[in-house]
Amino acid sequence: MLFDWSFALEILPILAQAAVITIEATLIGFVLALLLGLALALARMSRNPFISFPAAGFIEFIRSTPLLIQIFFLYFVFPKFGIVLPALVAGILALGLHYSTYCAEVYRAGLENVPRGQWEAATALNLAPMATFRDIILPQAIPPIIPALANYLVALFKETPLLSAIAVLELMQTAKIIGSDTFRYLEPITLVGLFFLVMSLVSAALIRQGEAWLRRRRS
Amino acid sequence: MDPIVSFQGVTKRYGYLSVLKELDLDVAPNEKVAIIGPSGSGKSTLLRVLMTLEQIQEGIIYVDGQPLTHMERNGALVPADERYQRSVRGKIGMVFQNFNLFPHMTALQNCMEAPMNVLGLSRQDAQARASELLEMVGLADKMQSRPNRLSGGQQQRVAIARALAMRPKVMLFDEVTSALDPELVGEVLNVIRKLGDEHNLTMLMVTHQMGFAREFADRVCFFYEGRIAEQGPPNEFFTDPKNERTRAFLSAVLEAH
Ligand SMILES: Nc1ncnc2c1ncn2[C@@H]1O[C@H](COP(=O)(O)OP(=O)(O)O)[C@@H](O)[C@H]1O
Ligand SMILES: [Mg+2]
Numbered sequence: 001m002l003f004d005w006s007f008a009l010e011i012l013p014i015l016a017q018a019a020v021i022t023i024e025a026t027l028i029g030f031v032l033a034l035l036l037g038l039a040l041a042l043a044r045m046s047r048n049p050f051i052s053f054p055a056a057g058f059i060e061f062i063r064s065t066p067l068l069i070q071i072f073f074l075y076f077v078f079p080k081f082g083i084v085l086p087a088l089v090a091g092i093l094a095l096g097l098h099y100s101t102y103c104a105e106v107y108r109a110g111l112e113n114v115p116r117g118q119w120e121a122a123t124a125l126n127l128a129p130m131a132t133f134r135d136i137i138l139p140q141a142i143p144p145i146i147p148a149l150a151n152y153l154v155a156l157f158k159e160t161p162l163l164s165a166i167a168v169l170e171l172m173q174t175a176k177i178i179g180s181d182t183f184r185y186l187e188p189i190t191l192v193g194l195f196f197l198v199m200s201l202v203s204a205a206l207i208r209q210g211e212a213w214l215r216r217r218r219s
Numbered sequence: 220m221d222p223i224v225s226f227q228g229v230t231k232r233y234g235y236l237s238v239l240k241e242l243d244l245d246v247a248p249n250e251k252v253a254i255i256g257p258s259g260s261g262k263s264t265l266l267r268v269l270m271t272l273e274q275i276q277e278g279i280i281y282v283d284g285q286p287l288t289h290m291e292r293n294g295a296l297v298p299a300d301e302r303y304q305r306s307v308r309g310k311i312g313m314v315f316q317n318f319n320l321f322p323h324m325t326a327l328q329n330c331m332e333a334p335m336n337v338l339g340l341s342r343q344d345a346q347a348r349a350s351e352l353l354e355m356v357g358l359a360d361k362m363q364s365r366p367n368r369l370s371g372g373q374q375q376r377v378a379i380a381r382a383l384a385m386r387p388k389v390m391l392f393d394e395v396t397s398a399l400d401p402e403l404v405g406e407v408l409n410v411i412r413k414l415g416d417e418h419n420l421t422m423l424m425v426t427h428q429m430g431f432a433r434e435f436a437d438r439v440c441f442f443y444e445g446r447i448a449e450q451g452p453p454n455e456f457f458t459d460p461k462n463e464r465t466r467a468f469l470s471a472v473l474e475a476h
Contacts, residue, residue, distance in 0.1 A: 128336070
């Protein structure tokens with residue numbers, strides 16, 4: 001079976017459309033992971049055990065179960081509780097939820113790296129907890145962890161094909177459909193693989209650039 | 220005159236270790252108190268409980284007539300909550316041994332952050348106040364510099380300006396020259412001297428600079444194992460110490476210099 005270039009060209013527009021869904025799911029899922037992750041990190045670090053314990057348990061639970069099961073759970077089991085989500089929404093939610101637990105641990109490391117003296121100086125200046133967090137702690141905690149967070153963005157991106165399991169029309173699912181319709185899998189699957197390869201390589205290069213920039217800025 | 224700071228039977232423990240032991244201490248408004256003593260005797264802890272960075276286990280602290288560690292509820296004194304402490308804490312400012320400047324902000328921003336957020340000053344007013352103070356500590360030309368572009372002495376002077384920008388009535392200095400290279404100590408002490416002349420400020424300073432304590436303080440307190448073992452006006456204190464421990468400490472310090 002030889003690679004059919006004209007066929008590849010023919011299906012490219014369809015795949016390009018699906019790529020938009022893939023990127024959408026990636027970006028929305030990641031924003032969700034970032035926000036939820038910060039909330040989880042704060043809950044996890046809370047001095048109140050009624051907050052920190054459940055947060056720690058939730059993080060552990062999500063990290064110890066496969067993303068695919070979480071996707072299935074949101075899509076197939078939630079309706080049993082009366083929560084019916086469109087496949088794309090369930091998929092994005094699962095991605096965001098799953099990666100929020102990884103982001104939470106990254107945030108925690110970043111927050112714990114801010115010296116205690118910074119909190120003490122903020123207290124001595126009578127800054128409110130919110131202002132301390134927003135103006136003093138976060139601006140110091142975030143820059144060093146940007147590379148780690150960006151790596152999870154790439155990881156999340158590479159897991160979007162799992163959404164094909166609940167028939168979200170992202171790249172993988174689209175390629176599968178093209179394959180079963182035309183009995184040609186080589187071209188669609190290869191193109192999808194290439195797309196992920198190129199995007200991942202580009203992101204990795206960007207992250208390296210970003211890291212170097214951060215290092216320069218901090219010295 | 221009523222004391223501006225009053226420790227009454229204050230005990231601070233870490234686990235089973237008592238770091239302050241039923242401490243009583245009254246400080247008069249505008250008084251300059253030097254606190255000296257061996258390492259681990261509880262000097263920093265005294266300042267830190269006054270800054271509410273640590274909680275005490277027994278006793279009570281008053282600031283400007285108001286309880287700091289406790290608040291009134293239904294006629295009884297109960298441990299203060301965070302919100303209440305914020306309302307009293309504003310009368311106190313602190314300068315740390317390691318400066319603790321905000322590294323992501325310029326000198327000017329360091330001095331504007333709290334006045335804007337806590338006192339509600341407008342950006343213009345906060346900036347005017349901050350530049351005036353930075354000028355006062357001799358850093359008019361460093362306002363736009365980040366801390367990592369400043370020498371230790373300059374950083375510590377920014378930290379002093381930052382604390383003063385909140386217009387505290389009481390300033391706490393915890394070994395503010397100990398982290399500095401010897402040639403930079405003078406510029407920081409000069410700023411503190413200037414504060415003593417110009418401002419109506421009460422100061423408590425932990426220091427190892429005996430010469431400075433003698434010249435600057437109205438009273439010297441010698442700490443030993445969580446208690447004030449001896450205190451008095453500097454002339455008396457340094458020329459005729461009564462306590463065995465004070466004498467041993469002073470001769471050890473003098474020998475080291
Ligand atoms: N966070 C803490 N936990 C336990 N022990 C502490 C803590 N902070 C201070 N201490 C102890 O309290 C004692 C007094 O400390 P400190 O007030 O810093 O002494 P000084 O400033 O006079 O050198 C020391 O024995 C020190 O080890
Ligand atoms: Mg100390």
